[in-house]
Amino acid sequence: MSEYQLQEIPVGPYRHLVSERAVSGETMLLNMGPQHPSTHGVLRLLLELDGEVVVNCIPDIGFLHTGVEKNMEAKTYQKAEVMTDRLDYMNNMGNNLAYVMAVEKLVDLDVPPRAQALRVILTELQRIASHLVWLGTSGLDLAAMSMFLYCFREREIILDIFELVSGQRMMVTYFRPGGVWRDVPVEFEAAVRNFIKIFPKRIDEYEALLTKNPLWLDRMVGIGKLDAATALQHGVTGPMLRASGVNWDLRKTRPYAGYEQYDFNVPVETKGDTYARYIVRVQELRESLKIVEQALNKLPLGPVHSDNRKFVPPPRSEIGTSMEALIHHFKLWTEGFPAPKASVYSAIESPRGELGVYLEGDGGPKPYRVHWRTPSFDNLSVISKIVKGHLVADLIAILASTDIVLGDIDR
Amino acid sequence: MGVEQKLGNLGIVTTTLETTVNWARTNAMWPMLFGLACCAIEMMSAQAADYDMSRFGMELMRPSPRQSDLMIVAGRVSRKMAPVLRRLYDQMPEPKWVIAMGDCASCGGVFNNYAVVQGVDEVVPVDVYVAGCPPRPEALIHGVVTLFEKVKGEKFKDLVKA
Numbered sequence: 001m002s003e004y005q006l007q008e009i010p011v012g013p014y015r016h017l018v019s020e021r022a023v024s025g026e027t028m029l030l031n032m033g034p035q036h037p038s039t040h041g042v043l044r045l046l047l048e049l050d051g052e053v054v055v056n057c058i059p060d061i062g063f064l065h066t067g068v069e070k071n072m073e074a075k076t077y078q079k080a081e082v083m084t085d086r087l088d089y090m091n092n093m094g095n096n097l098a099y100v101m102a103v104e105k106l107v108d109l110d111v112p113p114r115a116q117a118l119r120v121i122l123t124e125l126q127r128i129a130s131h132l133v134w135l136g137t138s139g140l141d142l143a144a145m146s147m148f149l150y151c152f153r154e155r156e157i158i159l160d161i162f163e164l165v166s167g168q169r170m171m172v173t174y175f176r177p178g179g180v181w182r183d184v185p186v187e188f189e190a191a192v193r194n195f196i197k198i199f200p201k202r203i204d205e206y207e208a209l210l211t212k213n214p215l216w217l218d219r220m221v222g223i224g225k226l227d228a229a230t231a232l233q234h235g236v237t238g239p240m241l242r243a244s245g246v247n248w249d250l251r252k253t254r255p256y257a258g259y260e261q262y263d264f265n266v267p268v269e270t271k272g273d274t275y276a277r278y279i280v281r282v283q284e285l286r287e288s289l290k291i292v293e294q295a296l297n298k299l300p301l302g303p304v305h306s307d308n309r310k311f312v313p314p315p316r317s318e319i320g321t322s323m324e325a326l327i328h329h330f331k332l333w334t335e336g337f338p339a340p341k342a343s344v345y346s347a348i349e350s351p352r353g354e355l356g357v358y359l360e361g362d363g364g365p366k367p368y369r370v371h372w373r374t375p376s377f378d379n380l381s382v383i384s385k386i387v388k389g390h391l392v393a394d395l396i397a398i399l400a401s402t403d404i405v406l407g408d409i410d411r
Numbered sequence: 412m413g414v415e416q417k418l419g420n421l422g423i424v425t426t427t428l429e430t431t432v433n434w435a436r437t438n439a440m441w442p443m444l445f446g447l448a449c450c451a452i453e454m455m456s457a458q459a460a461d462y463d464m465s466r467f468g469m470e471l472m473r474p475s476p477r478q479s480d481l482m483i484v485a486g487r488v489s490r491k492m493a494p495v496l497r498r499l500y501d502q503m504p505e506p507k508w509v510i511a512m513g514d515c516a517s518c519g520g521v522f523n524n525y526a527v528v529q530g531v532d533e534v535v536p537v538d539v540y541v542a543g544c545p546p547r548p549e550a551l552i553h554g555v556v557t558l559f560e561k562v563k564g565e566k567f568k569d570l571v572k573a
Contacts, residue, residue: 034495037444037474041451042492063492064448067526082521089449133452136459152459159456170449171544407448410489 009046017058018048027055034063038141038396041406043380045399047392054395057387059380064410072370076336077103077177080367085171087372088408090133093119093126093162094350096175101256102346102357103177106339109311114302115179116258120295121192122165122174123257123348124288128199129158130351131281131288135206138278138400142219147209154202161191178312179305189296196293203285211282220275224386224398227272234385235378238353239280240402244272250349257348262294274401281403284351311337336365343369352376352403376408429567436480436506437468437559443479444472445499448486450513450545457548464552467559476502481558482535483551487515488528500535508562510554511537514544 042063048056072080139147166172267283269276314325339361347356353375362368514520519529541554
């Protein structure tokens with residue numbers, strides 16, 4: 001037993017990170033994680049506690065480091081895409097979009113309007129699915145167990161739509177450089193319309209349970225205040241930044257994939273506390289649904305991928321009859337397509353903030369360097385500032401409201 | 412043969428202690444609430460409304476290894492996480508079982524690189540491997556039911572360590 005008795009954490013290695021009071025033994029160092037139900041993955045937080053008050057909070061990341069960037073450099077541009085699904089595993093469609101946009105920018109490939117509209121519909125559905133997981137799990141953290149069951153019920157409808165179009169529930173790899181994998185099946189429109197019909201009532205249900213619930217308000221209002229200046233210093237983006245009063249959404253400020261055609265609002269709150277982040281995300285659920293509806297109404301007919309055969313594989317029907325098509329098919333799947341010696345950066349607004357991809361080509365079919373600018377990483381960096389002086393129980397609420405995904409942080 | 416025939420229809424069932432204990436174990440197996448990566452989200456789906464793993468006596472996820480019987484390794488295990496995982500396994504009381512959920516936990520999956528342990532069986536003994544990236548909730552439930560079949564056939568003498 002002695003091996004696993006509660007051991008005091010020595011101050012020594014953390015001397016430069018903790019206060020003087022920890023050295024004298026006045027405050028206590030406590031581990032939270034990496035196996036903890038409220039760290040939303042394998043995050044370790046080293047807490048310096050004065051009684052129950054957090055004096056210092058030092059995040060220790062890297063427990064989910066996967067080497068995704070290095071793996072991508074060993075694969076061709078098409079094959080590297082499967083890695084992107086597994087980065088931020090709540091935002092698979094969004095990761096695909098950020099990556100294929102970077103590749104399209106690098107090789108200068110245009111995308112037909114139908115593919116653009118499909119991309120918008122599916123990434124917005126993904127945003128809703130991601131926010132639903134956030135709402136369900138943060139409800140669970142703050143002892144609202146039923147939220148978890150309700151949110152996952154609706155998430156299943158979205159995952160069924162994803163399965164319909166791509167064959168997979170989570171790791172979709174549906175967007176491809178130059179368009180999307182295949183056109184959506186005929187059932188797609190009815191499935192999305194069904195979701196649009198039932199979902200607004202479900203959001204009302206969530207809000208009826210939480211928004212004015214005194215217990216929910218007690219745990220959230222005034223907790224973990226983040227002011228706009230600190231947020232900008234730390235590179236915080238997404239709903240966390242918008243809850244602090246900065247109106248910054250890449251879908252509006254730097255529109256991509258045709259977002260400028262759709263009419264939607266960017267919810268902004270000014271308080272910057274945990275409750276403001278909750279309000280922003282719940283409003284985003286409604287706004288995303290608006291975008292999905294508009295895009296579906298305007299969904300143009302036509303091809304779903306570019307007909308540039310140097311980058312997009314030919315359809316199966318052509319391979320049997322055309323020698324050119326066969327050669328292109330063979331070249332694309334054995335060698336891949338070469339990209340120029342250049343570097344590009346492309347970013348999207350993921351459910352968590354600015355998700356950017358930096359790609360550097362070296363003239364060959366594989367990227368020389370891939371780097372991901374992931375929003376959770378920057379959003380987590382601010383946590384040590386905003387939890388100071390709060391109770392350990394409030395730390396749970398604050399961590400839940402940052403909506404971090406460890407796959408996104410550690411890569 | 413024996414006592415059932417003598418007693419007649421008195422509502423008495425005879426069985427062995429082993430069978431009874433194993434039956435009880437399969438009906439109240441407490442998994443550890445321990446998610447690593449993408450598969451953890453599907454594990455949550457398996458617990459949630461549509462799939463509802465509590466039908467199999469598994470509604471109680473314990474966040475503490477001290478109170479759990481089953482470790483579901485849901486996701487890729489990095490080299491930094493592997494010692495933590497082993498320590499959690501050691502902290503679980505006997506008898507204990509391990510399900511490797513998903514390709515990464517089973518064999519490294521798509522991540523054949525410096526950072527990921529190529530199969531969690533390098534670190535802990537695995538009873539059931541569930542394939543898929545990530546496995547659907549049904550696949551996880553099937554894995555759990557497969558584990559139950561294994562547990563039902565366990566002998567006491569095999570559990571006693573020399």
